[in-house]
C-alpha cells in the first residue's frame with residue numbers, strides 16, 4: 110500500500126502498514142516542514158495564527174489576511190477585536206464568549222467565531238471561522254500566548270442558520286411560526302409567573318381572505334399576507350412578538366401588558382390599518398380582521414389556557430359581525446357553544462321550515478307612498494326563539510350554507526312579490542359570496558320565471574365587499590345580471606370600504622345610505638348631514654335613486670326629506686312584517702304609510718338590571734346595577750348610604766371599581782368612579798385592570814385564571830371585622846323588602 114505523505118520533498122515509500130511507515134520515515138528538516146505548512150496554508154485547508162501573552166496577534170497565514178481590509182494592520186491587534194462569538198440565536202455562541210476562554214487561558218476547540226472583517230456589511234460580507242488553539246507556556250510555566258489554526262466555515266454556518274430559521278420562522282412572511290410562538294409564549298409565561306408579570310396575547314383572523322385567495326389566485330393571496338405582516342410589524346409595540354400560525358391566522362404576544370384600555374386602542378388601530386385597501390398586482394383588494402384578546406395571568410396562567418382563551422375571544426369577535434375585537438370573558442365559553450349549535454341547526458332550518466321572509470316597506474320620502482319592500486330573512490329557532498340575521502347570515506357564510514339560503518330567499522321573495530298589487534319592487538340581499546358563484550344568474554333567472562315576476566320588479570342589494578374580488582369576474586357578473594333586466598342597489602353605502610370609483614364601475618340603480626349616517630344627521634356639528642348631501646348629489650349626477658335606511662324618529666324623517674333623499678326605509682314606517690301583513694295592508698288599496706315614532710331620536714340608554722356586588726369595609730352587599738357609564742353608575746339596594754362613602758363595585762371576574770357615592774336617595778346611589786371604564790369591544794364596558802391572580806394567590810388562594818363571580822379584596826385590604834354598616838333591600842321585584 111502506497112501512502113503519499115505529500116509535500117515537495119517527501120519521498121514515496123513502500124510500507125507494509127502505517128506503523129512501519131512511521132518507523133521508517135526519515136525526519137524532515139525545518140525547511141521542509143515550513144514548506145509543508147505553506148502548502149497547507151496555500152490550499153486554504155487551514156490557517157495558522159499565534160498571539161503573544163497579551164492576546165495580540167503575532168502571526169496569521171497570509172492567505173487568511175485577504176478577508177481583512179488591506180489598510181488594516183491585523184498583526185498586533187487583540188484577538189477579540191478580530192473575532193467574536195455568535196449572538197444571533199443560532200446556538201453557536203456556545204456558553205462562553207471568546208474573551209472568557211482567552212482570559213482563562215483555556216484550550217479552544219472548534220470554536221465558531223464571526224470574523225470582524227470588512228466593515229459590518231450585509232449578510233454576504235460576514236465570514237465565519239472555526240478556531241482551535243492551545244495555550245503555550247515557556248520553561249518557567251509562564252503563559253506566552255496561543256498557537257492555533259482556523260478554517261473557513263461560512264457556508265456551513267449559513268446553511269445551518271437558514272435551516273434553524275426555517276424551523277422557527279414562516280418562510281412567506283418572515284414572521285415567527287407557530288412553533289416559535291409557542292416556545293416564546295411558554296418561556297415568557299414561565300418566567301413571568303415567578304416575577305408576577307402580565308402578558309397579553311392577541312389572535313387575529315383575516316375576514317374575507319379566502320375570497321381574495323379564490324378570486325385573485327394564490328400568488329396574490331401570498332402577497333396579501335406579506336403586506337398584512339408588514340402592517341402588523343409597523344403597529345405592534347416594541348418588544349412584542351408577531352407570528353403567523355398558518356393560513357390567515359396571526360398571533361401577537363405583548364409582554365408586560367394588562368391594560369385593557371391600551372389593548373383596545375391597539376386592537377382598533379390594527380383593525381383599521383388592516384382594513385385599508387391593498388394593491389396587489391394591479392388589483393385592489395380589501396379585507397378586514399377580527400381580534401381576540403386574552404391576558405395572563407387573568408384569563409389563563411398556562412400557555413394552552415391563554416391560547417384557548419384568545420381563540421374563544423376571536424370566535425366571539427367574528428360572531429359579533431367581524432372587524433371587531435373582543436376580550437376574553439368567562440361567558441364566552443358558553444356563547445361559543447351556542448354558535449356551534451346555531452351552525453348545526455342552521456343546516457336543517459331550511460328543510461324544517463323554520464325560515465321565513467319578512468318585508469319592510471321603502472316609501473317615497475315626500476309622499477310616503479310605498480315603492481317596494483326589502484326582503485329580510487327571519488329564523489325562529491325551536492329552542493332559542495327568533496335569531497337575528499345579523500347573527501346567522503355570517504355563520505351561513507362561514508359554513509357554506511349561504512348559497513342554499515340565498516337561493517331559497519330569492520325564490521320565496523319572487524313568489525311573494527308576484528302576489529303584490531301593482532308594480533312594486535322586491536329587494537333581496539345578496540351576499541358577496543353568492544356574488545362570486547357562477548350559478549347566481551341562473552338562480553335569479555329561475556326564481557323569476559318560477560314566480561312569473563318581471564325582472565324589473567326584482568332588485569338585488571349588494572354591499573361594497575363584492576368589489577374586492579377579481580375585477581374581470583365582478584364586471585362579468587354585473588353584465589350578466591344587468592342583461593337579465595334586474596335592478597341593482599348598493600347597500601350600506603358609506604360603511605365599509607367606500608370608494609366612489611365603485612359607483613362608476615357598476616350599473617347601480619340605487620344607493621342605500623347606511624343607518625349610521627341617518628343616526629347622527631339631526632345633531633348640530635355632526636358631519637353626517639354633509640355626507641348624506643354629497644352622496645345624494647353624486648347619485649343624482651349618475652342617475653341613481655337614493656334610499657335612506659333606518660329612519661326611526663320624526664326629526665330624522667324631516668331632515669332626510671329636507672336633504673332630498675328619494676326614498677326612506679325605517680321603523681318609523683314599519684318593521685319587516687310577514688307576507689300576510691303586507692297583503693292585508695295592500696289589499697285595502699292603501700299605498701301610503703303613516704310615520705309613527707318619537708319626535709326625536711334618543712341616544713340608546715340601556716337600562717340595566719344586573720345584579721352586582723358592592724364591597725364596603727369587609728362586607729359584601731348585593732345590589733342592582735341600573736345604569737353604567739364610563740365614569741359612574743347608579744345602584745339600587747342599599748339604604749341610607751351617605752354621600753362621600755367610598756365603595757368598591759364588583760363587576761365580576763376580578764373587575765373591582767373603586768368609587769365614591771356622589772348622590773344618595775333612599776335605596777338609590779349615584780357612584781363616581783376613581784378610574785373610568787374602557788370599551789370591551791362589544792359595545793359594553795370593562796375595567797382597565799383586574800384583581801391579579803398573583804394578588805389572590807398571595808392572599809392564600811390557589812393561583813389560577815380568574816373564575817367567574819364576585820371578588821372581595823384580598824386579605825389586608827378589608828380592615829378589622831365590623832358589623833355591616835348598611836341595610837340591604839331587595840329591589841328586584843319592585844317592592845322594597847328588608848334583606
Ligand code: C2E
Pocket residue numbers: 469484485486497498499502515518538539540570600601658659660661678679680681685
Ligand atoms: P340590511 O340589508 O342593512 O337590512 C336592514 C336592516 O336594518 C334590517 O335588519 C332591518 O330590520 C333593520 N332596520 C330597518 N329599519 C330600521 C330602523 O329604523 N332602525 C333600526 N335600528 N334598524 C332598522 P335585519 O333584518 O336584522 O337584517 C340584518 C342584516 O342581515 C341585513 O342588513 C342584511 O345584511 C342581512 N340579511 C337579512 N336578510 C338577508 C338575506 O335574505 N340574505 C342575505 N344575504 N342577507 C340578509
Ligand code: CA
Pocket residue numbers: 483538570600
Ligand atoms: Ca339590505
Ligand code: CA
Pocket residue numbers: 600601621623658
Ligand atoms: Ca342596509
